[in-house]
Amino acid sequence: MRVHGGIKVRRRVYESEIAQANARDMLMEDFGDLCGYCGKNRRFFREHFHVDHFVPQSVDGERVRDYSNFVWACPKCNLVKSNQWPTGDRAVSHRGGVGFVDPASEEFDRHLFRDEAGYIQGRTALGEQMCRLLNFHLRRTELFWKVEQLCRQMEQLRQKRQKQPLEREELEFYMDLDTMLDRILDELLDGRE
Ligand SMILES: [Zn+2]
Structure with missing residues (x-):
């Protein structure tokens, strides 16, 4: 890659x-x-x-x-x-x-x-x-890369959610990911890199 x-x-x-x-x-x-x-x-x-x-x-x-x-x-x-x-x-x-x-x-x-x-x-x-x-x-170049992939998935789900209601499983995943990403981004940026 x-x-x-x-x-x-x-x-x-x-x-x-x-x-x-x-x-x-x-x-x-x-x-x-x-x-x-x-x-x-x-x-x-x-x-x-x-x-x-x-x-x-x-x-x-x-x-x-x-x-x-x-x-x-x-x-x-x-x-x-x-x-x-x-x-x-x-x-x-x-x-x-x-x-x-x-x-x-x-x-x-x-x-x-x-x-x-x-x-x-x-x-x-x-x-x-x-x-x-x-x-x-x-x-942690790999950590930033992985978090970025998650952010992209999140963005896709967010866009999908604006157009149609998500399936229950998707919605649960979305909520979990949203909370987790907020925490990860806070921690990554708090300590800077
Ligand atoms: Zn750089």
Whole structure:
């Protein structure tokens, strides 16, 4: 499975300079509202996502307002990635299995994937190294993925319920899931990630 599930993350071509704050709506759309790195869905987790600079500002000060250098990212990925840029060369994102792959590129899926349990794993040495740089081995990437699947099921049931009464079993499931999801989301977001 892909890290971003069924959603393809691709940046539009935007050539003018743009401030991070003004790029939020476009990024939200281009990234399907998913964190580019861990695939977390902002809508379900009600987090305030950040605009990450793929090549950090400290490495390339000229791309601070360059849309093609922006990544829609959850707070955790943005903070963990921070100023890390292993190649040290602003023009080279990775070399010899070390560095980062742009999440909005086709190349991303060649190095990282999501296993059946929902964990993000490396497919290549570079992918594995990215998992370490982003602390995926220490994070509950599978838990967020599973909760997201439940949120989707819940959404479907909610929509169905608006059109027709649910069967008794469906209604019981809906009520249980609703209560459980509220608790899980509260706990997940309380401790942050
Ligand atoms: Zn993330």
